[in-house]
Amino acid sequence: MKHPVDVHVGKRIRHRRWTLGTTQQQLADKVGIKFQQIQKYETGANRVSASRLWDIAGALNVPVSFFFEGMDSRAPVDGNLVADMPDDLLSDREALELLRSYYAIPETQRRRLFDLARVLSDAA
Template structure:
């Protein structure tokens, strides 16, 4: 049975890998394992050891703590109303593509876009 923490960490690995434009194969090679193991980590089927998580964080250019961000909310808080957002925003390809595009925009323009999106969502 999958543990919610393992599932959350796996989703964060997949999210960061995807944002970085790295394939499962590339990540696996950089940490010295097979890509199938990355698949198992990303789905939460296998737990990631501390040393392996350290290697993955280094390969993806983040702190180990990145993989635990939002964990309390993910495990303890019921998901939002389905009409508001998908149950798992990090598995929604369109949302991830939007996020990748968003971070490709220069910071000052990105801030203006964020402000515009907030205003439009409040007006809807």
């Protein structure tokens, strides 16, 4: 049985990898493991050891804490995590492509786009 924390960490690994446009093979090569192991980490099938998470964080250029972000918004109940957010957006390729495109926009324009999106979502 997959532990919810392992699943969350795996999703964060996948999210960061996709955001950077890195393949599982490329990440595996940087960390010195096989890409199948990255697949298992990303699905939460295998736990990531502390030292391996450190290596992955370095390869993805994020602090180790990145992989645990969003855990505060979830409350443990009987060993499981109750998500208070919609379906897993990090597994949606379209959402990740949108994120990549968004961060490719210069910061001043990106801020204006963000403000526009906020106004449009409030109007909906």
